[in-house]
Amino acid sequence: xxxxxxxxxxxxxxxxxxxxxxxxxxxxxxxxxxxxxxxxxxxxxxxxxxxxxxxxxxxxxxxxxxxxxxxxxxxxxxxxxxxxxxxxxxxxxxxxxxxxxxxxxxxxxxxxxxxxxxxxxxxxxxxxxxxxxxxxxxxxxxxxxxxxxxxxxxxxxxxxxxxxxxxxxxxxxxxxxxxxxxxxxxxxxxxxxxxxxxxxxxxxxxxxxxxxxxxxxxxxxxxxxxxxxxxxxxxxxxxxxxxxxxxxxxxxxxxxxxxxxxxxxxxxxxxxxxxxxxxxxxxxxxxxxxxxxxxxxxxxxxxxxxxxxxxxxxxxxxxxxxxxxxxxxxxxxxxxxxxxxxxxxxxxxxxxxxxxxxxxxxxxxxxxxxxxxxxxxxxxxxxxxxxxxxxxxxxxxxxxxxxxxxxxxxxxxxxxxxxxxxxxxxxxxxxxxxxxxxxxxxxxxxxxxxxxxxxxxx
Ligand code: SF4
Numbered sequence: 001x002x003x004x005x006x007x008x009x010x011x012x013x014x015x016x017x018x019x020x021x022x023x024x025x026x027x028x029x030x031x032x033x034x035x036x037x038x039x040x041x042x043x044x045x046x047x048x049x050x051x052x053x054x055x056x057x058x059x060x061x062x063x064x065x066x067x068x069x070x071x072x073x074x075x076x077x078x079x080x081x082x083x084x085x086x087x088x089x090x091x092x093x094x095x096x097x098x099x100x101x102x103x104x105x106x107x108x109x110x111x112x113x114x115x116x117x118x119x120x121x122x123x124x125x126x127x128x129x130x131x132x133x134x135x136x137x138x139x140x141x142x143x144x145x146x147x148x149x150x151x152x153x154x155x156x157x158x159x160x161x162x163x164x165x166x167x168x169x170x171x172x173x174x175x176x177x178x179x180x181x182x183x184x185x186x187x188x189x190x191x192x193x194x195x196x197x198x199x200x201x202x203x204x205x206x207x208x209x210x211x212x213x214x215x216x217x218x219x220x221x222x223x224x225x226x227x228x229x230x231x232x233x234x235x236x237x238x239x240x241x242x243x244x245x246x247x248x249x250x251x252x253x254x255x256x257x258x259x260x261x262x263x264x265x266x267x268x269x270x271x272x273x274x275x276x277x278x279x280x281x282x283x284x285x286x287x288x289x290x291x292x293x294x295x296x297x298x299x300x301x302x303x304x305x306x307x308x309x310x311x312x313x314x315x316x317x318x319x320x321x322x323x324x325x326x327x328x329x330x331x332x333x334x335x336x337x338x339x340x341x342x343x344x345x346x347x348x349x350x351x352x353x354x355x356x357x358x359x360x361x362x363x364x365x366x367x368x369x370x371x372x373x374x375x376x377x378x379x380x381x382x383x384x385x386x387x388x389x390x391x392x393x394x395x396x397x398x399x400x401x402x403x404x405x406x407x408x409x410x411x412x413x414x415x416x417x418x419x420x421x422x423x424x425x426x427x428x429x430x431x432x433x434x435x436x437x438x439x440x441x442x443x444x445x446x447x448x449x450x451x452x453x454x455x456x457x458x
Contacts, residue, residue, distance in 0.1 A: 001030040001239075001240055001243045001244075002030060002244070002258065003029065003030045003031050003032065003202060003224055003225065003246075004031070004032065004250040004256065004258075005026070005033075005035065005203060005204050005206070005221040006035045006153065006175055006201045006202060006203045006250050007035060007037060007094075007155045007156070007175065007177075007203035007204065007205050008203070008204050008205070008206040008220075008221050009036065009037065009043075009206060009208075010022070010034065010047075010050055010057065010221075011036050011038065011043045011047045011050060012043070012207060014206075014218055015207070019050075022220045022221070022222075023056070025220065025221075026056070026220070026221040027056070029221075029222035029223075029224070029225045031056065031221050031224065032056060032247070033056055033057075033058060033250065033256045033258065034056055034057050034058070035057075035059070035060055035091065035250075036051065036058070036059050036060070037060040037061075037062060037093045037094040038059070038060060038061045038062050038063075038079075038093075038094070039063070039064035039066075039067065039094055040067050041063070044059070044060075044061035044062060044063075044079060044082055047061065048061065048082055048086050048089060051086065051088035052088060057088075058088050058089075058090045058254065058256060059088055059089050059090070060089065060091035060093040060094065061079045061082045061083050061091075061092060062079065062092050062094045062095040062116060063075050063076075063079065063095065063116065064094050064130060065095070065096050065097050065098040065104060065130060066101065066104055067103075067112075068105070068109040068111070068113075069103075069105060071108075071112050075112075076112075076115045079116070083119075083123055083125065084123070089125070090254045091126045091127060091128050091152070091254055092119055092120040092123070092126075092127050092128070093128025093152070094128050094129075094130050094155065095112070095116040095117075095127060096109075096113055096131050097110065097113055097130075097131055097132075097134035097137055097138050097141075098130060098131070098134060099132065099133045099134040099137070100132035100133045106134070106137065110137060110141060113141060114141055114144075117141070117142075117145050120150060120152070121148050121149060124149065126152040126253050126254060127150065127152035127153075128152060128153055128155055129154050129172075130155060130156070131154060131158075132158060139163070139167075142167070142170055146170060150170075151171055151172070151173075151253065152172055152173070152253070153174065153175055153253065154167055154172055154173070154174050154175070155175050155205065156175070156203070156205050156209070157174045157175065157176050157188075157191065157192075158188070159191075160191065161191055164191055164194055164195065168195075168196070168199060173199050173200070173201050173249060173253055174195045174199055174200060175200065175201040175202060175203040176188055176203075176227075177203055177204060177211075178209040178212075178215070178219060178223065178226070178227070179209050179211075180192055180230050181226055181227060181230055182211075182215065183212070189230065189234065192230075192234060193234050197231075197245050197246075197296075200231070200245070200246055201246055201250050202227055202228075202246045203224070204219050204221055204223055205219070206220050206221060206223075207219050210223060211223050211226040213226070214226070228243060236269075237268070237269060237296075238267075238270075240267070241267075241268055241296060241297070244296070244298070245296055247297065248260065248294060249297075261299060262293075262299045262300065262301055262302045262303060263275060263299060263300065264302075264306045264310065264314050265311070265314035265315065266295075266296075266298040266300075267321070268298075269322075270322045271321055271322050271324075271325055272321040272323075272325070273325045273326075273328065274311060274314075274326050274327070274328065274332075275298075275302065275328025275329060275330075276305065276306060276311060276326065276328060276335055276339070276342075277302075277329075277330035277332065277335050278300075278301060278302050278305075278328070278329045278330045279330045279331065279334050280330045280334070280358070281331055281334070281358065281360050281363070281398055281399045281400060281404075282331070282358050282396040282397060282398050283396070283399075284385075284395060284397070285395055285397075286395075286429065289329050295329075300329040301329060302329070305335065307338075308337075308338050308341045308342060311338070311342055312342065312345055315342075315345065315349070318346050318351035319349060319351055321351065322352070323352045323353070323354045323378075323379075324346045324351050324354070325353075325354045325355075325356060326343075326353075326355045326357075327354075331358050331364075332355060332356070333355075333360070333361030333364050333365070334364055336361065336364070336365055336372070339377075340373075340376065343373070344376045346376075347375070347376050352378045352379075353377045353379075354378065354379045354380065355373065355377050355381070356381045357380060357383075357411075358382070358383055358396070359382040359407070359411045359412065360398065360400060360408060361411060362407050362410060362411050363400045363404065368410075368411075368414050369411070370415045370417070370418045371414075371418060373418065373420060374418040374419070374420060377420055378420070379420065379422070379423065380420055380421075380422050380423070381423045381424075381425055382408060382412055382422065382423070382425065383425050383427075384408065384424050384425065384426055384438050384441075384442075385425075385426050385427055385430055386405075386430060386434060386438070387434050387438045387441060388405075388437075389404075389406065391434070392408075393405070395430075412445045412447055416446040416447060421448070422446070422447035423448045423449070424447045424448070424449050425449075425451070426451050427451075427452060428452070439451075
């Protein structure tokens with residue numbers, strides 16, 4: 001498990017005495033990167049020094065809103081000099097607005113924050129934003145920077161869901177600190193639940209806000225692990241899933257150089273998915289491949305197609321999974337022989353097999369493939385997504401043209417005849433009427449029906 005603490009003040013004097021031990025414990029806990037933000041010029045310089053000495057540490061440089069009364073244009077220039085002087089500076093932060101403590105005048109905070117955003121835009125770096133009770137002023141400033149390429153994270157998020165939606169709209173990421181683990185933090189958990197996992201980062205905000213069960217002690221990056229359980233329950237995923245997705249998110253936002261290899265077999269919750277090809281006979285307008293190489297933090301774009309032997313090597317302890325599912329960045333029946341070999345192997349090992357398909361296997365093979373799947377594939381999920389051939393052609397652009405739709409119907413019927421459990425799936429985005437028509441069609445064909453949300457796997 002690889003973890004990233006995206007906000008940790010190891011540059012504070014709290015760690016002067018035992019930083020090496022803190023870093024050893026972080027490594028043992030699975031931390032691969034720690035982002036240390038500055039809160040003024042001195043702490044920004046110290047963050048960069050720490051980053052130079054430690055491979056896992058990266059620095060952000062910034063001036064905290066508390067310091068705004070004493071800061072000026074010169075400080076922003078110094079931040080720029082520090083940032084361009086080190087390739088381990090990966091963000092501008094911690095910057096923002098704070099009307100809770102009001103240590104500096106709000107006008108000075110607004111000016112400083114705007115200057116820092118301009119710096120981030122110039123250097124094309126993400127920002128790490130502190131915001132306390134300054135939601136309106138914050139949105140007023142951020143809206144002025146809309147469409148300028150500003151990206152970043154709201155760290156230690158403490159606003160409500162309507163503010164959350166506004167910043168998600170601006171493309172921002174969100175992180176919560178250890179308070180998310182506190183027994184009485186119902187509101188924070190309710191807000192966190194509204195954050196799409198693809199927009200969530202992990203942070204400790206060390207040395208502050210120590211999570212349970214260490215609440216009251218000094219916080220440190222190793223404790224980021226204690227947030228995982230809360231999110232796993234919230235998103236109904238495994239701890240490993242949350243770790244992988246949040247690490248991918250941090251890598252994507254901050255460019256942390258974490259190597260992410262294309263995967264053939266990938267686990268989500270209690271199922272194992274097989275990604276055996278990136279080819280497909282459709283070009284669906286909604287296909288994830290058009291805007292990302294990743295699904296739930298797994299890189300699914302492949303350099304080359306794996307051979308059956310390579311796939312089998314990835315299939316250890318098959319029976320511990322609920323299902324082995326052919327479901328990757330392409331249409332598995334384009335490699336029918338491989339599907340048959342692997343499915344037969346899984347059955348011999350006592351596992352269950354599901355084939356997720358666009359249903360065009362008969363057209364691809366040139367014959368009815370259902371009899372070949374009988375006995376080795378327990379279930380098939382066919383993505384239908386439209387209740388009518390013309391609409392399907394428009395949405396999915398099949399290379400087989402209009403004959404694709406009737407071939408899909410035949411495939412469903414033939415699988416049902418072969419006693420293979422069939423589930424027809426539709427994306428909710430196609431609208432209520434089309435969903436109802438697909439549901440009826442599935443029933444008439446003797447198949448089950450499942451409506452799904454785009455990008456929700458497993
Ligand atoms: S059938 Fe699936 S893999 Fe193929 S283009 Fe459509 S969404 Fe993408």
